[in-house]
Amino acid sequence: xxxxxxxxxxxIKFNTAKRFGLEGTESFIPGMKxxxxxxxxxxxxxxxxxxxxxxxxxxxxxxxHKPLETIFAEM
Numbered sequence: 001x002x003x004x005x006x007x008x009x010x011x012i013k014f015n016t017a018k019r020f021g022l023e024g025t026e027s028f029i030p031g032m033k034x035x036x037x038x039x040x041x042x043x044x045x046x047x048x049x050x051x052x053x054x055x056x057x058x059x060x061x062x063x064x065h066k067p068l069e070t071i072f073a074e075m
Contacts (some may be wrong), residue, residue, distance in 0.1 A: 003029035
């Protein structure tokens with residue numbers, strides 16, 4: 001739900017900025033969060049994430065917990 005709401009917010013707030021929403025990948029965010037939680041529980045200290053632009057801002061905000069202020073400043 002957070003990922004979808006964040007995507008909708010970005011579409012309204014930054015409607016002229018080039019961005020790639022979640023269209024079609026909504027289930028990716030909770031699945032990736034579950035994987036990251038399992039890795040952390042298993043003792044992982046670092047994870048390398050390689051991905052296309054689609055949903056990237058949502059991954060940064062909802063999984064990596066990058067501050068929203070930083071994300072907005074970089075846009």
